[in-house]
């Protein structure tokens with residue numbers, strides 16, 4: 071008789087639902103002002119880069135244990151891949167490479183295997199995943215983690231990552247990028263070397279310099295509407311363009 075009573079009581083309380091709610095509980099995070107520099111990893115919308123350069127505060131966000139997981143998993147895999155590659159004869163010390171090539175790049179910080187670099191010309195600040203020297207050719211290393219289904223089909227770098235890779239090749243003065251795409255289920259690596267053409271470098275240079283030149287008049291820059299949904303400057307951006315439209319209407 072006691073057995074049936076206990077079972078009934080347990081059935082009333084759903085411990086799984088409680089834990090699930092805890093993993094997914096969103097906690098508000100304060101708006102932040104990011105460094106006033108261009109991030110090559112966020113180049114899809116020129117206007118968003120202009121807001122960052124202006125030092126505009128981001129929208130408040132909310133994060134849960136679950137929502138942070140992809141980013142944390144990516145950071146962990148980056149560190150492990152870098153640790154492994156740094157033990158091979160192909161790993162390049164980026165600081166020494168910059169000195170040797172006399173590049174217009176400042177080394178602002180070294181953290182783990184990553185180096186924080188700043189380009190005064192392009193007002194760009196970025197952490198490079200690494201550099202490799204294979205058979206006399208320098209590659210900028212860019213590691214990406216992704217869904218397994220995407221990784222299984224991957225034959226070439228994702229379109230949305232190209233501007234980032236081109237920027238690195240431009241600023242590090244290399245002609246090659248070594249993309250390493252890793253699927254999250256099987257954790258197998260897919261290295262894809264890509265040659266960057268002179269035209270691609272010239273185009274990304276112009277793209278970056280335009281952001282610097284027109285940061286205070288972002289209406290002259292290009293927008294990427296596909297990025298609006300996840301943009302951290304959405305509120306400010308919408309208010310700015312609304313005001314601009316209003317003024318244009320008033321002025322006839």
Ligand code: SF4
Nearest residue numbers: 115118297298301307
């Ligand atoms: S809201 Fe859209 S247009 Fe505005 S900065 Fe963000 S991505 Fe660009």
